[in-house]
Amino acid sequence: MMEPEIITSLQNPRVKQLVKLRDRRPRDQAQQFLVEGYRQIRRALDKGYAPAELYHCPEWYPGDQGNEGALIEEAAAAGAQIVQLNKPAFTKVAYRERPDGLLAVLPQWRRGLDDLTLSDTPLLLVVEAIEKPGNLGTILRSADAAGVDGLIVCDPVTDLFNPNVVRASTGVLFSVPVVITESGAVRDWLKQWKIRSVATTPAAEGLHTAADLTGPLAIVMGSEQYGLSDDWLAQADETVRIPMAGQADSLNVAMATIITLFEAVRQRG
């Protein structure tokens, strides 16, 4: 049996490409993205997303889970190319401060609005121009917990496949159906499917708890810095605000999203 080749050179083209995938342009050119760590790769595999490549470094394994071998076998069976790195090489490609010796490269995907499978009374979350990866990750987690039919990301400033979004999403990226598109197309599509849009803005008169959130519904949230665009505010079926007791910016967009989604969950209970 041949010994597997182990990458030891920091100048190796694969090492260089893995570092490049942290940046959006090379990531989009390659149509790939990074998924780091056992738990996240596990979740990708469990949801049927096969890595194109899986890099591993036994010297970095934490040693307390011991499931790396099974994960690697499963990835290989799903078609992933398996490549071993020595510790300095893996340290260079790892994005985390404390790596666990596993890093996968997955193909990016694109879903259109028509790829969404809608329930009888769909609940959708629409977010416009989110800037911070941490917020988009938290929004993904909220969408998962609330059981939305889909998360529609309009005119993204931070891209879905940013390593910090992937990390902050704790694997939810692989379970929530996410569509990336532009706002006008979403508004047309919502009208076509007779889905009511409720937009959240501090300038609204009515509270989110006073709105009827029970029917086919899209909750629409704006960006951190600018809120919702005028087109969304003008064309939403209803605007609502969250009551605020303290300083004006106590709630960020991710927090406002959680509150509004779970009020919808309560009403639909």
Add this chain to the structure above:
Amino acid sequence: MMEPEIITSLQNPRVKQLVKLRDRRPRDQAQQFLVEGYRQIRRALDKGYAPAELYHCPEWYPGDQGNEGALIEEAAAAGAQIVQLNKPAFTKVAYRERPDGLLAVLPQWRRGLDDLTLSDTPLLLVVEAIEKPGNLGTILRSADAAGVDGLIVCDPVTDLFNPNVVRASTGVLFSVPVVITESGAVRDWLKQWKIRSVATTPAAEGLHTAADLTGPLAIVMGSEQYGLSDDWLAQADETVRIPMAGQADSLNVAMATIITLFEAVRQRG
């Protein structure tokens, strides 16, 4: 008129002390903490918290707000010692990646349970052993937005004056009444004041939306890793859970706190 002294040496004892204040032990020994940036120092002053020292570096001013001079004068009038640093020295003491040339040292404070001013129907938030500064910061923001009478931090793992808590709180640290104490004392005090405790745990039968959250109330949340301790679970008046559609760990403690607090706000409406 004398020229003000400008610190230029990275070996200056003040520079060294400012770096030390990032760590808990020297921070607790000095009973002081760091507040960085115009907005946060502004909020401290607005709420009546006077810095002991204010460090500034005009070479780092972003140049678009131009209010640094007024802030410095106000801090000086409140009793702060004003010290100028040159750019290398300020770069060393700044905690942020992109400093704005302002860094204050404030005295720590201690409030006891009996220092809280309770409304007729108090709403309190109790958190146990929170580990991550970012979560404690987000919890502070939620508590502010929900208008709680007080945030009671039990058995803290991360301390309230950690620079990352201060930053994540976006100045709310200066407006929400926060008490730091241990759990047993809180349970006795809640009983004494006939304040109902509702504890959130995934193991509860009833949903948070089914509980009566209208009377004198303490919402109790556990730590990221361990949830609530057995004593809290056994002695809370009621336990509730948040409905979860997706994977088990989609909601973290900060997200669960927001959801529960705003359900209480809705019911108390």
